[in-house]
Amino acid sequence: xxxxxxxxxxxxxxxxxxxxxxxxxxxxIGAGSLPSVFKGDADIIDLKGKTITPGLIxxxxxxGILEEAHAKEGDDANETSEPVxxxxxxxxxxxxxxxxxxxxxxxxxxxxxxxxxxTNIIGGLGVVLKTHGSxxxxxxxxxxxxxAAFGENPKRCYGEKKTSPITxxxxxxxxxxxxxxxxxxxxxxxxxxxxxxxxDLHKEILVRLLDGEITMRAHAHRADDILTAMRIANEFNxxxxxxxxxxxxxxxxxxxxxxxxxxxxxMFLGRVKQELEGMSEATPLVLNQLGVKMALAxxxxxxxxxxxxxCASILHKWGLSWKDxxxxxxxxxxxxxxxxxxxxxxxxxxxxxxVVWDGxxxxxxxxxxxxIIDGDVxxxxxxxxxxxxxxREADVGWKFQI
Numbered sequence: 001x002x003x004x005x006x007x008x009x010x011x012x013x014x015x016x017x018x019x020x021x022x023x024x025x026x027x028x029i030g031a032g033s034l035p036s037v038f039k040g041d042a043d044i045i046d047l048k049g050k051t052i053t054p055g056l057i058x059x060x061x062x063x064g065i066l067e068e069a070h071a072k073e074g075d076d077a078n079e080t081s082e083p084v085x086x087x088x089x090x091x092x093x094x095x096x097x098x099x100x101x102x103x104x105x106x107x108x109x110x111x112x113x114x115x116x117x118x119t120n121i122i123g124g125l126g127v128v129l130k131t132h133g134s135x136x137x138x139x140x141x142x143x144x145x146x147x148a149a150f151g152e153n154p155k156r157c158y159g160e161k162k163t164s165p166i167t168x169x170x171x172x173x174x175x176x177x178x179x180x181x182x183x184x185x186x187x188x189x190x191x192x193x194x195x196x197x198x199x200d201l202h203k204e205i206l207v208r209l210l211d212g213e214i215t216m217r218a219h220a221h222r223a224d225d226i227l228t229a230m231r232i233a234n235e236f237n238x239x240x241x242x243x244x245x246x247x248x249x250x251x252x253x254x255x256x257x258x259x260x261x262x263x264x265x266x267m268f269l270g271r272v273k274q275e276l277e278g279m280s281e282a283t284p285l286v287l288n289q290l291g292v293k294m295a296l297a298x299x300x301x302x303x304x305x306x307x308x309x310x311c312a313s314i315l316h317k318w319g320l321s322w323k324d325x326x327x328x329x330x331x332x333x334x335x336x337x338x339x340x341x342x343x344x345x346x347x348x349x350x351x352x353x354x355v356v357w358d359g360x361x362x363x364x365x366x367x368x369x370x371x372i373i374d375g376d377v378x379x380x381x382x383x384x385x386x387x388x389x390x391x392r393e394a395d396v397g398w399k400f401q402i
Contacts, residue, residue, distance in 0.1 A: 016031070016032060016033060016048075017029075017030065017031050017032070018030060018032075018033070018034040018035075018038075019052065019346065019354065020034065020035075020038040020042070021352040021354075021372070021375045022375065023375065024351065024352055024374040024375040024376075025348075025349055025350065025351060025352055025375065026346060026347065026348055026349065026350050026351075026352050026354075027348065028348055029346055029347070029348060045370075047356055047370075050356050050357065050358065050369065051356070051357040051358070051359060051360065051361065051366075052346070052354060052355070052356055052357075053108070053326075053330070053346070053354075053355050053357065053361055054330050054331075054343070054344055054345050054346050054350075054353060054354065054355070055108065055109065055110025055111060055330075055343065055353030055354065055355055055371070055372075055373065056107070056108045056109045056110065056111075056308055056309065056329045056330060056355065057109070057110070057111045057112070057113075057295075057329060057330060057333040057334055057337075057343060057344060058104070058109055058111075058112045058113065058296075058297060058298055058300070058305055058308050058329070058333070059113050059263045059295040059296070059297050059333035059336055059337060060113055060115060060217075060243055060263045060265065060295075060297030060298075060299055061100075061112045061113060061114055061115070061297065061298060061299065061300040061305060062077050062114060062115065062117065062299070062300060062301065063094075063098060063100045063101060063104065063112050063114050063129075063131075063300050063305060064090075064093070064094035064095050064096060064098045064100070064101065064114055064129075064136070065077045065090055065093040065094055065095075065114060065116070066117075066300075066301050067095055067098040067099075067100070068098060068099045068100050068301060069099065070098075074095065074098070076093035077093075077116055077117035078116065078117035078118075078119040078120065078123070078157075079116075079120065079123075079124070080119050080120070080157055080158075082120075083120050083121045083122075083154060083157075083158055083163075083164070083165060083174060084120065084121050084122045084174060084175075084178050084202070085116075085120050085122060085123060085124055085202075086122045086124065086125070086146060086178070086202055086205040086206050086209075087124070087201035087202050087204075087205060088116060088123065088124030088125070089124055089125045089127065090114045090115060090116050090124060090125065090126050090127045090144070091125075091127040091136065091137075091140065094114055094127065094129065094136045095136075096133055096134055096135065096136050096139060097134075100300055100301070100304075100305050101131050101132070103304065103305055103306045104131040104305045104306070105131050105132060105371050105373075105378055105379045106306065106368060106371075106379055107305070107306040107307075107308065107309060107368060108309060108355040108357070108361065108368045108371060109131055109305060109306075109308055110130060110131055110132075110343075110353040110355070110371065110373050111128065111129065111130055111131065111141060111334075111339075111343055111353065112128070112129055112131060112300075112305070113126055113127070113128050113129075113144040113145075113333075113337055114126060114127050114128075114129060114144065115144055115145070115147045115217060115243075116147045117147075117153075118147070118149035118153045118154075118219040119149070119153050119154060119156075119157040120147075120149060120154060120157075121148060121149060121154050121165065121171055121174050121175050121178075122146065122147070122148050122175065122178060122206075123147035123148070123149060124146070124147055125143060125144070125145070125146055125147075125205060125214070126143065126144025126145050126146075126147055126217060127140060127142075127143060127144050128140070128141040128142045128143065128144045128337055128339065129141060130353075130373055130374065131373070132373045132374075132376075132378045141339060141342070141343070142337065142338065142339055143214055144217070144337065145214055145215040145216065145217040145241060145337075146205065146206075146209050146214055146215070146216055146217065147217050147219065148175065148216050148217065148218050148219065148229070149171075149218075149219040149220075150168070150171055150172070150218060150219060150220045150225035150226075150228055150229055151168065151171070151219075151220060151221060151222055151225040151275055152221070152273060152274065152275045153219065154171050155167065155168065155171065168224075168225070168228070171228075172228050172232065175232060176232060176235070178202075178206060179206060179209075179210065179232075179236050181203065181206075182202075182203040182206035182207050182209075182210060183207075183210055185200060185203040185207075186203070186207045186210075209238060210236060210237075210238070212237070212238075212239050214239070215238075215239040215240060215241050215338075216229075216233060216238050216239065216240050216241070217241050217243050217263075218233075218240060218241065218242055218243060219243050219244060220242060220243070220244060220245065221244050221245075221246040221247060221275040221276060222246070222247050222275045222278070223247040223248070223250040223251050223278070225275070226242060226245060226247065226248060226251060226255070227251060227254070229242065230242075230254070230255075230258055230260065233260070234258075240258075240260045241260065241261055241262075241263060241336055242255065242260050242261070242262045242263070243262075243263045243297070244263070244264070244265070244299075245262045245263075245264055245283065245287070246275070246276055246278060246279050246283065247278040247279075247283070248262060248264075248283045248286075248287055249280055249282040249283040249286045249287070250278065252283075252286040252287055252290055252292070253290065255287065255290075255292055256287070256290035256291055256292050260292075261292065261293040261294065261295070261332075261335075261336045262287055262292055262293070262294045262295070263294075263295045263296075263297045263333070263336065264283065264284050264287070264294055264295070264296055264297065264328075265296050265297035265298060265299055265303070265311060266297065266298055266299040266302045266303040266311075267296070267303070267311050267314060267315075268303050268307070268311075269302060269303070281318050284315055284318070284320065284328075285318060285319050285320065288320055288324055293332055293335065293336060294328055294332060295328050295329070295332045295333035295336050296308065296311045296312060296315065296328040296329050296333075298311065308329055309329065309361055309362065310364060311329070312325045312326055312328055312329045312361075312362055313325070313362045313363070313364055315328060316362050322362060325362060326361070326362060330344050330345060331344035331345045332344075351374055352372055352373075352374060352375040353372065353373050353374065354370075354371075354372040355368060355370070355371055355372075356368070356369045356370035356371075356372075357369060367381065368381065369381050
């Protein structure tokens, strides 16, 4: 097995080499011939000359709750009846029949974090899913953190209704107030007998946040909003992930010293709203140079999820090493989601989420030939259709008369 040291545990070229898969896990991996202990009645897939990587991971999407081609009926990302809704769960809104799941698989993406939207100060609990399955409960890998939003989105949504929050001060104030109320509720409940204790779904999830059981996924673009998220996390000793972090290059040293990871993206947007004015290619480069753990996100459907590999390619073009760019869609998001022990690299006892490519996965000319999730082949490309892989049967053969 030939292995580029820079790409170890991310990109393996086996010549010869082997990966043994069983019971949904990677049982072993190595150079040379397959050891006899793994042979038995095993099905052998010959992948000579192919590139083998772990499944890709998108750390911030709305797959399944902002469905493709379904407009209002498929829009379940934002509950705008009130600005603080920690009791909501993305899991309860995900439609596994959303076409985006199929697009994800065909692009080598085996795992996604699906989050509520960003109109609410606290939007609800995210969920991490495998991209293959017909029942969402069977696709769950873990929780995706509690979504919070700073800046323009909650201001715009509720300001238009003439209800709080109308200002950034109110966004921060309502978040603090909710956390203090949850802490007070916990103290009060803990002083009561078991029979006297009350359930409160709003406060129970916030207590889990206060106790460090879940992370706060902070939507923040502007530097001042990023700092507000970090300030509140410090006040309440919260585990924090900075999502988007568009103006992170302005305060990169502060982010680096805080130790908070960043989920950067979407990358292909124009400056479509005021708080994106400071968007710069420098952001991911500076953060990476300072050692910030960083993942990439399409924020699907802001960018179609199928372009996640292209995002990493562009990051490499901008100046990140191949290893660092590819890590942003494999092991880094796995670690940020608290799932690095299961997904994100090729190693024994990890989930058998494997992608077979016909070339370098960061080369835009390369294609996905096979996708394995939990040890099952869920996608296999017809070699005859390499260049037309994205065309549906119904799209082909139309005749027009003008």
